[in-house]
Amino acid sequence: MTRRAAMKASVACVALAMAAAPAFGQDKPPERKALRVCQDPNNLPFSNTGGEGFENRIAEVFGKALGLPVTYYSFPQRMAFIRNTLRYKLPGADYPCDIVMSVPVGFDQVSVTKPYYHSTYAMVFPRGKGLDGVASSDDFLRLDPAKLASLRIGIYDRSPASEWLSRHGLLERGVPYKMLNADPEQYPGEIIEKDLAAGKIDVAIVWGPIAGFFAQRVKNPVLSVVPMKSEPGIKLDYQMAMGVRYGEREWKQQVESLIESRQAEIQAILKNYGVPVVDDSYAAPGK
Known part of the structure; x- marks a missing residue:
C-alpha cells in the first residue's frame, strides 16, 4: 500500500469510528415500571421510610406526572451513599434505584440536573x-x-x-x-x-x-x-439539584422537564417544610 493510500485508509477508519460512536453512546431508556428513588431511611426533612420528607413529596409529584408508582431503595446517607444506591448493581441484576432527589450542583459522583432550589x-x-x-x-x-x-x-x-x-x-x-x-x-x-x-x-x-x-x-x-450569607472563602449557600447515573441522557432530560413543569408544586412543598429558599445575593461577592 502506498503512503497516500494508507493515509486515505486511516482517515476512512477514523470517519467510520466517529460515525459509529453516537450509536454506542445512545442511552435508550428502559421501559419504566416505577419511579425508583434512592433515599436515606431516617433523614428528615429530606426523606424517611414513612415517606414524610420533602424529597418523598416531590417524588410523588413526579410519579403522578409520569403515571408510575414510586418505590424506594433505602441506605443511610453517610459514607458511600451513591456507590451503595444509584451505582449499586449485582451481576445479572438491575439497579435498585434511578434517581437521588437532592445533590448539590457540582457534585461529581452523579450526572447533576438543573437546580430546583437554592x-x-x-x-x-x-x-x-x-x-x-x-x-x-x-x-x-x-x-x-x-x-x-x-x-x-x-x-x-x-x-x-x-x-x-x-x-x-x-x-x-x-x-x-x-x-x-x-x-x-x-x-x-x-x-x-x-x-x-x-x-x-x-x-x-x-x-x-x-x-x-x-x-x-x-x-x-x-x-x-x-x-446566612456566604463570605469570601466560606461558602454557606448551595444550589440543589437531582442526580442520575452518567450516560442516561434521556432520563436526565425527562427529570429536568419535570423540574421545570412542576416548579410551582415543588416550591409549595419546600415552603410547607420551612425550607429557607434564597436568591443569588446570598452567594459570596464575585460568585
Whole structure:
C-alpha cells in the first residue's frame, strides 16, 4: 500500500469510528415500571421510610406526572451513599434505584440536573433570650462581646459553620456534633429538636432545610431562623439539584422537564417544610 493510500485508509477508519460512536453512546431508556428513588431511611426533612420528607413529596409529584408508582431503595446517607444506591448493581441484576432527589450542583459522583432550589446555612435560636434583634449574621457579630462570649453555638464538625466560627474568632463558643454518626437512629435535626429546645445550646448553625423544618416542629420555645450569607472563602449557600447515573441522557432530560413543569408544586412543598429558599445575593461577592 502506498503512503497516500494508507493515509486515505486511516482517515476512512477514523470517519467510520466517529460515525459509529453516537450509536454506542445512545442511552435508550428502559421501559419504566416505577419511579425508583434512592433515599436515606431516617433523614428528615429530606426523606424517611414513612415517606414524610420533602424529597418523598416531590417524588410523588413526579410519579403522578409520569403515571408510575414510586418505590424506594433505602441506605443511610453517610459514607458511600451513591456507590451503595444509584451505582449499586449485582451481576445479572438491575439497579435498585434511578434517581437521588437532592445533590448539590457540582457534585461529581452523579450526572447533576438543573437546580430546583437554592438554600443556605442558617442560625436557629429561641426568642426572648437576648437575640431577638438578630436578623442577619452581621447583626449576630455586632452583639455585645460579653453576650457573644456567653453563647454555646451548636455546629456539625467539618461543616461550613465551623469555618464561619473560626473566621470570626468564635470557635471556642462552638459545641461540636459529629457530622457522620454510625447510629442509624440519629438524625440531623436532633441538634435543634432536642438540645436547642432543651437549652443545652443557645444557637444552632445548620443547613437551611434542617433549620427551617425543625424550627417549625419545636413549639416551645418558639425558634427564629436566620439565613446566612456566604463570605469570601466560606461558602454557606448551595444550589440543589437531582442526580442520575452518567450516560442516561434521556432520563436526565425527562427529570429536568419535570423540574421545570412542576416548579410551582415543588416550591409549595419546600415552603410547607420551612425550607429557607434564597436568591443569588446570598452567594459570596464575585460568585
